[in-house]
Amino acid sequence: MNALAISLQTYFTTFAHTQRDLSANTIASYRDTWRMLLKYLTSTLGMSTDAVDFDALTAMNINGFLDYLEQERHNSTRTRNARLTAIRAVLSRALPDHPEHAATITQVLAIPPKRAIKPIIEFLTPAEVDALLAAPDPATWTGRRDHTLLTMTAQTGLGISEICSLTHDDIHLGAGPHIACTGKGRRQRITPLTRVTVNTMTAYLAERTTRPGSALFCGPHGQPLSRDALEHRLATHVATARTTCPSLTPKHITMHTLRHTAAMNLLAAGVDVSIIALWLGHADTHSTDAYLHAHMAIKQAAIDRTRPPHVQPGTYRPAPDILAWLTSL
Known part of the structure; x- marks a missing residue:
């Protein structure tokens, strides 16, 4: 068992439950992220899952995984950022125990979340x-x-x-x-x-x-x-x-x-x-x-409160007789 596998087991069996007391939904989300990441690296790098270690977690490979989520799996930017958070959570915990991989881990931790346009809230009448x-x-x-x-x-x-x-x-x-x-x-x-x-x-x-x-x-x-x-x-x-x-x-x-x-x-x-x-x-x-x-x-x-006194409140609608309206201009 390599260093990454040990770090993952330590995080999910001890740290997440005992020290952080994360919710079941958060733990499940983090777990699924790492499962997808390991499968992606296995396919991309052409190595077995057991062989994937910290040296495979380069910033280039992680960015490739994030792009894969958006382009191949059609995940939203919000989901992409959530997956990045899950990766960074485990690596932040592993960094003090593996200073020999500090350079690689630090580069991944420096990857910023992607900005996105917030959609208009949809609701029912x-x-x-x-x-x-x-x-x-x-x-x-x-x-x-x-x-x-x-x-x-x-x-x-x-x-x-x-x-x-x-x-x-x-x-x-x-x-x-x-x-x-x-x-x-x-x-x-x-x-x-x-x-x-x-x-x-x-x-x-x-x-x-x-x-x-x-x-x-x-x-x-x-x-x-x-x-x-x-x-x-x-x-x-x-x-x-x-x-x-x-x-x-x-x-x-x-x-x-x-x-x-x-x-x-x-x-x-x-x-x-x-x-x-x-x-x-x-x-x-x-x-x-x-x-x-x-x-x-x-x-x-708010618009109605700022209207001039002679303007009728509400949404503007042109007069039915467009010729008369043009004449009044």
């Missing part, structure tokens, strides 16, 4: 949410479960990992109904539930208690739904909803879109950005500021 919630079949257990799941997600804005980890004990439907969860960065928060969500959840829980397992949203045998299962169920219902709501057709809708929808609904209701950040579990308001850029009504209101 109230009519689109209604069409999506009407898509699951209420005559089946799966349909009733999915309807409850989508209703709760669109109202609370919980992330997909948070939904997967919910249990019976996390939901409270008595006085002050709410859901308790632990989000990214191990930040614990409580999210209140509306009357509509409480009524939907109450009917669902009465049926859920007859099935095994403790997961709030479970599969046929009581096991928690995976991230892929949630996205698959959502895609199925989005396809159904598009038949009655054509405005859904051009939109790329994921579970995170419902999280954005909840945030935009709060913003439209006049809720302060700092409160929305707490609602979503953001560490600060920098992540939440993106919703301000996506909310055209807020921008329109």
